[in-house]
Amino acid sequence: MKIRSDSSNYIRGPGESQEEVVRNKIPLESEKRKLENGVCNRLFVEQMINDLVLTSRERQLLRYIYRRPDASKREIAEAVGFKHHEQVSRTLDKIREKLKEYKGEALL
Incomplete structure (x- = not known):
């Protein structure tokens, strides 16, 4: 990543010098993009x-995954009522396929 000497495009924390801001921070535009993508993905889900x-x-x-993204497959399977944690993986694969189709239709 190329760092520009102009620190106005960077997020500045309290008490940080201009040099620290440029050296240590992610560009503000990148943060905005991440935030926008996160919001869009959340709305889409x-x-x-x-x-x-x-x-x-x-x-x-x-x-369940939306509420508890850090849960293990075993925890998810138990909470959702699956008999085996591998059902979580298979069901997520099916959802991924449907997501691809759904996303394509949403773009039409």
Whole structure:
């Protein structure tokens, strides 16, 4: 990453010198992009969870992961009612395929 000498495009913390800002911080534009992408992805997931494109079990799985993103597959399987944690992986694969189709339709 090329660092510019102009620190106005960087996020500045309290008590940081201009040199520290340029050396240690991520460009503000990059942070804005990450934030916008995060919001868009969150809205997209919420929309997809509420759409009938997913089965009730798939929606339940996504809702749980959405609330507890750090949960293990075993915890997710138990919470959602799967008999084996591998069902989580298989169901997520199905959701990914549907997501690809859904995203393509949303862009049309």
